[in-house]
Amino acid sequence: MTTSAMTDKLDSTETFGQPAFDRLLEKRIDPAWLTAKRKQAWEVFQSIDWPNPRDENWMRSELRGLRLSKFAPNIDESVEIAEGTPVRLLEGVDVSAGLRSVNGVVVSESLDEGLAAQGVVVGSLSRCARDHSALVERYLHSLICPKSDRFAALQAAMWSDGYFVYVPRNVRVEKPIHLHSAMGDGQVDLSHTLIVLESGAEATVLFESSSPDVTAKGLHCGGVELIQHGNSHLRYVNLQDWGKGCWHFAHQRASVGRDSQLQWTVAAMGAKFAQVDQRVELVEPGARSQVNGVMFTQDRQHLVYNTLQHHKAPHCTSDFLYKSVLQDRSRTVWRGMIKVSEGAQKTDGYQRNDNLMLSDAARADSIPGLEINADDVRCTHGSTSGRVDEELIFYAQSRGFTRSEAIRMIVTGFFQQIFDRITIQTVREALGAAIARQVRQYE
Template sequence: MASAAAARGTEPSWLSDRRRRAAEAAAQLPLPDSKTPGWEFTDLSGLDFERYELPAVDAAAAASPIPLFDALPEGLELACVDGQWRAHGGEAPGGALLLPLEEAIERIPSVVERNLGSIVAVDDPFVARNELAWRHGAVVYVPEGVRVSLPLVVRAGLCGEHLQLPWRTLIVLERGAQAEVFEEYLGPLGEAGEGVDALLNAVVEIVVGEGASLTYVCGQRLSERSWGFATQRARVARDGRLDWVVLGFGGANGKFRTETQLVGENAWARVTGAYAGRARQHLDFDTTQEHAAPHTTSDLAFRGILSDRATAVWRGMIRVDPGAQRTDAFQESRNLLLSRNAHADAIPGLEIEANDVRCTHAAAVAQIDREQLFYLRAHGVPEAAARRLVIEGFLQELVERFPEGEVHDTLSAALERRLVELLGS
């Protein structure tokens, strides 16, 4: 497979060289199995990449799926459905850009060549396949010192039966820049078990420059018959700040990897994750907080709710490199099971190679607290309403990590809609 630009012979030589290396890697790197570290809980025996076709260049796109983040104020939007562009982004005040990746290669070639592939290496079968096959993607570029006041929104829809979307996102904030980026991967809405059988294979690279500040909210609501994979990695420079929100509601199976690397002193990252599964969905999240410089801080909190026979696994790692003294890192994963048939695994981990650090973790999997239900029912709250109040309180802790504003409201609204799907109105 090759990109549309490559087929026309218009790709720059540096990208064509990368495609060739990716083809070699893809041929040599097998897909993971149950013996592959990190994949013990996610069964890929039914995955066949060859079953899924890239959208035809001239194909008519399906109707645009309903957005997950539909209450944002007006901003710049870039949207692609089944390989067809619906919105092309543009330029924000101050010169910040939100562009299709193929357009960014022509408009800001040095930025793309310097940064694309600098964060995520082609040493993984999913990344190699993405690098080889991507036709579409998004670039967010915020020049030095520019502060973007409006939201930058990226929407990638996958609505066709047996289609695959190898999607690529590159976000670059230069020194002192500031922005809020909302990215979502969408499929057609439907009842549990409905939708299309499709495949998302995304790679996201985030570069946060010195003193820059990025809020990145990424959610997936794919069809609940689809495969969903994403390799997402951020690098935060000295005095940089990254506030990252991860939402996982759709998909039948797959894995999302979220990795932050703090490479400069006083770099800071906060990762907030929420997932909610039903029917026989399997949700898999793999997170890494890597501290590669002294005086860095990371804070990760995930919450999951599972109903019916849904399953989930969260595997987290705090890694402190040699010399990264005065690291302050925390991670936790808490899961609420709404059914006796639902199941969750929470696996925190530490790899510490410095001796002056503060690193802690916590994990829990539990049913709804019967004492809380009893208390509410004793005060006249009907059982269904009492269950909902307990669940809402469990998730509200995530929302309260943010002050009133766009991120707070977006996260709250997305969680509320997913609860309606799981519990009814």
């Protein structure tokens, strides 16, 4: 396979070459199983090509501007503090645990003593790979295959650190756990998130990523794995607020067990280009997932989301709603799939994507899909894309709103359906504020 115009500059790099990988292995204090896993992933990385632009998942992507040689993995632990990096999800929140990383390396950890005594683990993934070796070995990269694509392979081989959250059987973590990933201008974040809830466990995890300022550059190539055993309840919030010069690649997976509930809220505000592959697998009967997505783009931002709701077991429910507002020349791509495996009867699957364009030059691609291999299921999907209605603006103006206020209000109303689904008030407020900041002044 020949590389194409989309990716031909990607390989012209030494920063992610063999010497860098060797140095990384040398510097790290990983258990043997992890070193072996990294080496396997590195072999994959070396043996496969960058994504083919003719591939359905990548044909609406744009990698031409990416120069890996401009970035270098953070191997030598010369962690540069990303000063002034905003934190949005902590306002008014009383947390039980927190992790903060800079350039993909955890720099601070905290955990309620009471929870620690109950066996809850919240800590650096690198450290936990040593301190809780068997546990991490069992779950790490159990949902994400390094062969998914070359970014996944790179991340599986060179991941720098990350966030490990483990909630033992029947333990309810009432207060949220806050995870913050900060990346300095021009830096690299190869972090990984691994969350495991045992049977009957319950937790709320607020994750946010950000840069010191809105124009900051950077490269994030990350992974998220959420693993829920039976009867567990996870609320996971992910606010992506990277600088508008950042490249953001992520594979995000959840596996939801018997009678468990997952509420996953994604808010995407930042990044110059993002390619996110988000999958929820309902692996045992009675599993329920709700995925909420809020995207707000501007300038030339280009966000690509490929999502999958995979019903592997009968009697599962998946509910999916993404809403995007686009301004300027920005572009979003959503390609969603509900897949129902053979035997997954009584599946109830729903997916919807609505897009609101605030400028003529914005573009939203919305591609819902169904793949059903069982005969007793209910699956529905839909999508809408349209410009903001001038009649609504006039109506609001005739009631004293300025044009700009009217557009802000219409945008807020457009997102309200998602906010109505988010059960955590502080998250609603933080997202509302983040959106309000992003709405331009319209003349």
